[in-house]
Each structure stands twice: as structure tokens, then as C-alpha cells.
Amino acid sequence: MTGNENMPHLPDIEAVRAHFPSLARETVLLENAGGSQVPLCVADAIRDHLLNDYVQLGAGYPASDRATATVERAHRFMDRFVNGEGIGRVILGSSCTSLMHVLAHSIARTIRPGDEIVVCQQGHEANIGCWLELERHGAVIRWWRVNPESGSLALEDLESVLSERTRIVAFPHVSNLLGEIVDVQTVTAMVHAAGGQVVVDGVAYAPHRAIDVRAWNVDFYAWSTYKVYGPHMGALFARHDAIGALEGPNHFFIPEDEIPYKFELGGVSHEGCAGLCALPRLLAFLAGDESSAAADAETCDFKVVQRAFDAMTSLEAPVQERLLERLGAHQSVRIIGPLSGDTAVRVSTVSMVHATLDPRRIVEIACSAGFGIRHGHMYAYRLCEQMQIAPVPGVVRISAVHYNTVSEVDGLCDVLEESLAL
Ligand SMILES: Cc1ncc(COP(=O)(O)O)c(C=O)c1O
Numbered sequence: 067m068t069g070n071e072n073m074p075h076l077p078d079i080e081a082v083r084a085h086f087p088s089l090a091r092e093t094v095l096l097e098n099a100g101g102s103q104v105p106l107c108v109a110d111a112i113r114d115h116l117l118n119d120y121v122q123l124g125a126g127y128p129a130s131d132r133a134t135a136t137v138e139r140a141h142r143f144m145d146r147f148v149n150g151e152g153i154g155r156v157i158l159g160s161s162c163t164s165l166m167h168v169l170a171h172s173i174a175r176t177i178r179p180g181d182e183i184v185v186c187q188q189g190h191e192a193n194i195g196c197w198l199e200l201e202r203h204g205a206v207i208r209w210w211r212v213n214p215e216s217g218s219l220a221l222e223d224l225e226s227v228l229s230e231r232t233r234i235v236a237f238p239h240v241s242n243l244l245g246e247i248v249d250v251q252t253v254t255a256m257v258h259a260a261g262g263q264v265v266v267d268g269v270a271y272a273p274h275r276a277i278d279v280r281a282w283n284v285d286f287y288a289w290s291t292y293k294v295y296g297p298h299m300g301a302l303f304a305r306h307d308a309i310g311a312l313e314g315p316n317h318f319f320i321p322e323d324e325i326p327y328k329f330e331l332g333g334v335s336h337e338g339c340a341g342l343c344a345l346p347r348l349l350a351f352l353a354g355d356e357s358s359a360a361a362d363a364e365t366c367d368f369k370v371v372q373r374a375f376d377a378m379t380s381l382e383a384p385v386q387e388r389l390l391e392r393l394g395a396h397q398s399v400r401i402i403g404p405l406s407g408d409t410a411v412r413v414s415t416v417s418m419v420h421a422t423l424d425p426r427r428i429v430e431i432a433c434s435a436g437f438g439i440r441h442g443h444m445y446a447y448r449l450c451e452q453m454q455i456a457p458v459p460g461v462v463r464i465s466a467v468h469y470n471t472v473s474e475v476d477g478l479c480d481v482l483e484e485s486l487a488l
Pocket residue numbers: 099100160161162163164190192193238240241242267268269270289290299300
């Protein structure tokens with residue numbers, strides 16, 4: 067360990083970027099809420115797995131034993147990654163969306179007529195549509211509504227839709243459009259007090275801050291590993307008591323208590339697991355602790371994860387400040403989400419609309435100057451509707467993570483300056 071334990075380690079940004087060879091390409095990537103880049107260690111591990119151990123699990127020959135160990139190690143590391151070791155398991159799958167469907171399908175079997183499911187207008191459709199399906203099983207759907215001006219959520223509005231029939235409250239930790247952080251711990255306590263369970267979509271939070279399922283006491287928490295510097299997979303933490311009450315959808319002869327496998331239809335990506343096992347090398351570097359224990363998936367503990375994400379937050383803070391300051395300087399620009407750059411309030415995912423300029427045109431100007439950003443509803447279709455934003459063309463979204471720089475933001479804002487000033 068280097069430096070003061072209580073101070074976030076602030077790694078040199080050029081050293082950080084050197085871990086991500088793809089950042090040297092022609093386009094400045096400010097579209098990270100769609101997906102992040104992977105460090106070389108993750109890419110190398112996937113390649114090594116494909117070239118050496120790409121065989122089926124559990125057969126008993128050396129490559130098969132190694133592949134089995136890799137898949138198991140990835141699961142154990144993911145448990146520790148979210149501080150969930152001993153209190154639950156992480157289920158892996160092809161995406162957050164598919165895992166939400168698996169979960170909703172399993173919960174559907176336990177629904178009694180009149181059970182209430184609370185869904186949230188702020189959510190990505192991945193954590194809405196699958197829950198609306200439960201109406202067919204007799205569930206009553208209640209909506210946690212947003213403020214139509216700000217898109218924000220209020221705890222009083224949640225309170226008003228909770229009842230003794232509440233079974234599930236499905237909501238986002240961060241909206242992938244607004245970038246605003248929801249107080250998961252407080253929401254979870256309120257839902258538990260009503261006798262329900264929470265299903266948190268942490269996809270837009272996970273690239274920026276450490277997930278702490280133990281502190282927040284959540285029942286289910288999902289994220290996408292491909293947005294957190296890893297391979298294209300999804301992950302769902304499930305607390306033992308919450309998942310233990312459900313029947314998993316995998317084949318009948320797989321025992322109910324074989325969790326997570328009972329919920330991993332057809333198994334998981336083995337090479338993806340190899341990539342996940344390499345992630346601690348990046349985290350250890352960011353945490354300023356490159357000891358072999360910190361960099362190894364078997365021993366990398368939650369403290370290293372926390373320190374790595376603290377470092378990411380410190381790197382992101384000036385980037386989001388600058389982005390908000392430069393965009394906010396234009397009278398015709400409306401930021402969709404908090405204006406504050408405070409890292410306790412928001413992450414570095416910033417959306418906007420312009421009074422007269424079409425989002426498609428703004429993105430076109432940026433892209434032709436070598437800046438990768440996007441426009442659209444970002445699958446937060448219902449949020450756009452509530453905020454009176456036409457889902458097509460939607461908003462312009464600029465999304466940075468720790469490896470982006472203030473000068474990249476300045477470059478983009480310089481390119482857009484004249485157009486946004488109109
Ligand atoms: C907030 C949020 N939730 C859920 C999803 C869906 O994740 P996946 O692509 O892993 O299904 C996304 C994807 O962009 C997202 O941004």
C-alpha cells in the first residue's frame with residue numbers, strides 16, 4: 067500500500083490511459099455510458115483463455131479443470147467486487163436485460179393476485195418491461211413517478227405507492243439519461259419496512275462508484291460488466307434469502323440450491339469469465355496497491371475495489387465539472403439532469419437538449435470532428451415521455467468515465483461552441 071490509507075489515491079491520467087490501448091484510436095470516446103473500453107490485461111486474459119483453455123467445464127482433463135476454475139473464480143471475485151461475499155451470490159449472464167427477465171420470470175411464479183409491483187418512470191426499459199409482464203400473473207402495477215421538470219425521484223412519491231401488498235420495487239441507482247444518484251440505502255430501508263424487496267438497476271452507477279450490496283442491504287442488484295471495463299456480460303447480485311425463495315429456470319435436474327447455476331440458463335461466457343478474473347489488475351493499479359494479492363481475482367478484496375473506485379471518482383470530478391460548466395454557459399442548452407457537478411449528486415453522464423438545434427445535428431457535428439457521442443432516448447423511453455422530450459431524436463448524451471480528460475471535454479465543447487451558441 068502506498069500513501070495515506072484515508073486519502074484517495076490519484077493515479078496519473080496518462081498512466082491510466084496507457085492501460086486502455088483503444089483510447090489511442092482516432093475517435094475521442096465520450097460515449098461510455100453505452101459501453102466502456104477494456105484494459106489490455108482483460109483483453110489478454112480473454113485471448114489466453116480462447117487459445118489455451120477453450121473447452122467444456124467439468125470433464126476432468128487439465129484444460130477443462132482450468133476452465134472450470136476460471137468460471138468459479140470469476141463468480142467468487144464478482145461476489146467480492148460488490149461486497150456480497152457470504153450474504154448472496156452473483157449470477158452472470160449475457161446482459162443485464164436478460165438477467166432481469168430471468169429474475170422477473172422466477173418471481174412471476176410466486177405472485178398472488180393483488181400483489182403489487184412498483185416500477186419507476188426513471189428507469190431503463192430493462193428494469194420496467196419485464197415487471198409489467200407480471201400483470202398477467204395477477205400483479206397490480208404501481209408507478210413511482212418522476213418530477214416532469216427535473217426527471218428526479220422523490221421519496222414521498224415512493225411512500226405513497228408502497229403498501230402491505232408491495233412485493234417488488236424496481237428502480238435505477240442512476241438514470242442513464244440524467245446521471246443523478248438515487249439514495250439506494252434509504253429506498254431499500256423504506257421498501258423493506260413495507261415488506262417488499264428491491265431490484266436495483268445499477269448499470270449506470272457501476273462504472274463510476276463501488277457497489278456495496280452489504281451496506282445498502284439490497285435484495286437484487288444488477289449491472290453490465292461491459293460498462294465496467296470488462297467483457298460483454300451482465301451480472302445480478304441476489305441475496306441468499308431472496309434468491310433461495312425462488313425456483314431457478316435452468317434444467318429440472320439441476321438442484322434448486324445450485325446457485326448461481328440454477329439461474330444461469332445454458333451457462334455463462336467462459337472467456338468472459340477469464341476477462342473478469344483479470345480486472346483486479348486494473349483495480350489494483352487504480353487503488354495504488356499493485357501487490358500480487360490485490361491484483362489477483364482470488365484475493366483482491368473489497369477494500370481494493372473501493373479504493374480503485376474512489377480514485378476513479380477523483381479523476382472524474384473535474385471532467386464532469388468542466389462539462390457542466392461549458393454546456394451550461396449556453397443559454398439555449400438545457401441540461402437534462404442535475405446541474406451540480408458534486409460527485410455525491412451525479413456521475414459523469416450528462417444529457418442535454420438545445421432550444422433550436424436538432425440532437426442529430428449536434429451529434430453529427432461532434433462525430434465529424436472525431437468525438438464519439440450519441441443522441442436518443444437511451445432506452446429510458448418513458449422518462450423522455452414524462453419530461454416532454456420526444457424519444458426520437460431524444461437527448462444528446464455525453465458520457466465520460468475515469469479515463470477521459472478535461473482537455474477531451476474542452477475539445478468537444480470547442481467544436482460545438484458555435485452551434486450551441488445559436
Ligand atoms: C441504466 C441501464 N440499465 C440497463 C441497461 C441494459 O443493460 P444490458 O445492455 O446489459 O442489457 C442499460 C444499457 O445501456 C442501462 O444503461
